[in-house]
Amino acid sequence: MEKSIVDAGTCRKRLTLTFSTAEVAEAFDESYREIDNYVQIKGFRKGKAPRRLLEKKFANEASGAAAEHLSEKHLQQAIQDSGFKIMGLIEKTQRSERALLGEPYVLEVQFDVKPEFELPSYRGLVLTPEDLEVEESAVDKRLEHYRTMFAHYHEADDGAEKGDVVNVDFRAEVEGREIMNMEDKNLRVDGEQLFGLPYHDLVEKFTGVKAGDAVNLEITLPEDHPDQDLKGKTARVELKVRKVERPQLPDLDDAFAGNLGMGALDEFRRRIRGSLVQDALIAARSRQEREVIDKLVAATTFPIPEAYRKSVESSFLEQRSIEWRGQGIQGERLEQLMEDARKAAGERSERQVRWEIIAAAIAEKEKLTVSNEELSEHIEAVAQSYKTTAAKIVQRVREVNGIGAMMREILDIKVMQLILDAARGGKDDPEGASAETGKTNLQAADSVNGAAGLAEDDVKDSIPIS
Numbered sequence: 001m002e003k004s005i006v007d008a009g010t011c012r013k014r015l016t017l018t019f020s021t022a023e024v025a026e027a028f029d030e031s032y033r034e035i036d037n038y039v040q041i042k043g044f045r046k047g048k049a050p051r052r053l054l055e056k057k058f059a060n061e062a063s064g065a066a067a068e069h070l071s072e073k074h075l076q077q078a079i080q081d082s083g084f085k086i087m088g089l090i091e092k093t094q095r096s097e098r099a100l101l102g103e104p105y106v107l108e109v110q111f112d113v114k115p116e117f118e119l120p121s122y123r124g125l126v127l128t129p130e131d132l133e134v135e136e137s138a139v140d141k142r143l144e145h146y147r148t149m150f151a152h153y154h155e156a157d158d159g160a161e162k163g164d165v166v167n168v169d170f171r172a173e174v175e176g177r178e179i180m181n182m183e184d185k186n187l188r189v190d191g192e193q194l195f196g197l198p199y200h201d202l203v204e205k206f207t208g209v210k211a212g213d214a215v216n217l218e219i220t221l222p223e224d225h226p227d228q229d230l231k232g233k234t235a236r237v238e239l240k241v242r243k244v245e246r247p248q249l250p251d252l253d254d255a256f257a258g259n260l261g262m263g264a265l266d267e268f269r270r271r272i273r274g275s276l277v278q279d280a281l282i283a284a285r286s287r288q289e290r291e292v293i294d295k296l297v298a299a300t301t302f303p304i305p306e307a308y309r310k311s312v313e314s315s316f317l318e319q320r321s322i323e324w325r326g327q328g329i330q331g332e333r334l335e336q337l338m339e340d341a342r343k344a345a346g347e348r349s350e351r352q353v354r355w356e357i358i359a360a361a362i363a364e365k366e367k368l369t370v371s372n373e374e375l376s377e378h379i380e381a382v383a384q385s386y387k388t389t390a391a392k393i394v395q396r397v398r399e400v401n402g403i404g405a406m407m408r409e410i411l412d413i414k415v416m417q418l419i420l421d422a423a424r425g426g427k428d429d430p431e432g433a434s435a436e437t438g439k440t441n442l443q444a445a446d447s448v449n450g451a452a453g454l455a456e457d458d459v460k461d462s463i464p465i466s
Helices: 021-038 051-082 136-149 202-206 254-259 265-298 306-326 331-365 372-385 390-399 403-425 441-452
Strands: 002-009 012-019 086-094 105-113 152-155 165-174 177-188 214-220 234-248
Touching (some): 012 051, 051 105, 177 234, 390 403
Antiparallel strands (some): 165 234, 214 234
């Protein structure tokens, strides 16, 4: 076998393997032996059919099998010997449909490789401090939320007040184009959002409205609106009031807390505080992770594999399409959202690929690995997030040959934790110490929640409020 590797673009290599006629003949022999052992030819026992008959009936099958045999035996080893670190899939760019005996066989593949670069300093990064302080007013606000959830409602005839629920038919258009149309929707006369649209005068505009009234508004859409054609434009909104309902809130006392299974009111407040601390922990973790990636990406300069970046971009766009279709978005609206997503996908995919390359380099330098126990725990966590079983996750991973991607995901998490631990220490920690220490912030948040938290699923909303 002859081997050659040449550049095929930025961070891309082309590997050509040329097999001799003798190697091809050996691969064909192996293929025909397998075929003879698995097929039944009339008049012959399995494994005893003449070669000429097998060639007449199964030449195409044998050719394909021979090519696979040559690939399986030599391709991975040739790539491993090259010393390149592969990203993404190996793409076969040339392969004969039928390699004939007496002729050499050429297998040509292309693959992306990780670039060589110097790692920036990643220990002791200065990050935004975690702010886990919870004000009493935040606890009070959450308590009021739960009281509202369990309020009893009765129809009001004297006009809406702050805190009432207005049942409406809702329609919005921009420059004659309808962008929203909903019927029989509940709107709480409070806050600064009107079915996802920003509106700061909600209480003032709806105070006093009664069943049968019509409310017309003009709302300036935000500059960061996901629809490029709607950014900063004025939406004309029409609401027709069906009825007004007023809440009768339960007393905020031990009995109310007890009815929710939370013991006394003091215990209820404690658990709410724990839930708010958890929210703060998760928000801080997410913010710091973004900071880490931004700082390290900005501190490095290296070319990235364009084919691999495009595959990441394609996966992102496919995911967004599935999400929006699942929300019932179709037609022109879906096309507009996808067009805006495409404009952002290039930058997003490049950032993701750069971080993946940096994280892999850090994992290699720190000699981080993934144990079977860590893999099992990760699979279990993924299964819980998707509300399915670990066995089904394993089955799906095997179907798409995704074990490598899952291992990289776990390594990325460990790399991020190492960096965050070092940042909290304010200086470089002992070599490799961060990789072995304690719980992550997210795990700590889970511990807080388990001991004192309160999940939204613990209580049920008694009336749908948009």
